[in-house]
Amino acid sequence: MMLYKKGSLLLMLVALSLIAMAQDVKIAAAANLQSVIKPLAAEFKKQTGITVTAIHGASGKLTAQSMNGAPYDIFLSADVAFTQTLYNKGYSINKPMVYALGSLILCSQRPFDTKRWKKWLTDKSTQKIAIANPSTAPYGKAAIQVLKADALLTTLKPRLVYGESIAQVNTYITTGVVSVGFTTEALIRDPQLKTKLYWLKMDNNNYSPIKQAMVLLKAGKNKAGAQKFYEFLLSPAAKRIFKQYGYQVK
Structure with a gap:
């Protein structure tokens, strides 16, 4: 009888573990979200017990990966255009939803x-x-707009060093490989940042609003965990975290 109970308990624990694994969420997230995703995922796991795994990169590259079969449940882009492309081509099950506005800094x-x-x-x-x-990176596009607006692009073009994503730009800045860089305000809001940095927020009238949008991809259609995380990103708890990292939210 005792062996039966132990066996039943083991089977129940295995079943619960498999259910939890089935709910785990895999997301594609724009490189500028690298620091903020960590506290978002931690808060979500605290509330639900569901683990979120993030793959970061330039929004354009993540879009291409999503269309080429990468098993992402949710795509968090740094702008609306890339998510709109996925929706238009049938790779997402909902229209883009803006979750935050990004801020460009020098x-x-x-x-x-x-x-x-x-x-x-x-x-x-x-x-x-x-x-x-x-x-491929909306923050890079915004930087070009700023340079054009201030009539600096022609003069400075020979000095521009292009990063594959905003994460690479951040590495260039924090390691001193470059004199200066245009990046996301989230960099200097990251409590884990150890490098002393000097910065200036760019006039947002000089670049198109960085409307960061997300879509639920087809891979996440029947996953309760993916739907829960999507809804969590629009919750007051998530908005507080986004604000802490320099993003604007409604």
Whole structure:
């Protein structure tokens, strides 16, 4: 009798474990979300017991991966356009939903006069300026818009160093490979950041709003965990975390 009970208990634990694994969520997340996804996933697991695994990269590359069969349940892009593409081509089961607005900053290990930042950028001492690839990374596209708006692109184009994603730009900045870079405000809001950085928020009138949007992909259609995490990202708890990392939320 005791052996039967122990066997039943073991089977029940195995079944519960399999159910939990089936609910685990795999997401594709824009590189600018690398730091904020950690506390979001931790809070979600605290509430539900469901684990979230994130694959980060440039939004354009993650879009291509999603269309080529990558088993992502949810895609969190750095803009609406890439999620709209997935929806239009039938790879998602819902229209894009904006979860946050991103903020572009100029950031460096070197102190600079924030009132004369344009002059500093054009100075000969500022040799390398990092931006994310504007064709695949929305923050890179925003950086190009800022440079054009301030009539700096032609002058500075030879000094631009392109990162594959905003994560690579952040590495360039924090390791001192470049003099300065255009990146996400989330970088300097990350409590795990150890490097002292100087930064200036760019005028958001000089670039298109970085409307970060998400879609539930077909792989997550019948996964309760994916639906729960999608809804969680729009919850007050998630919005508080996004705000802590420099994002704007409604």
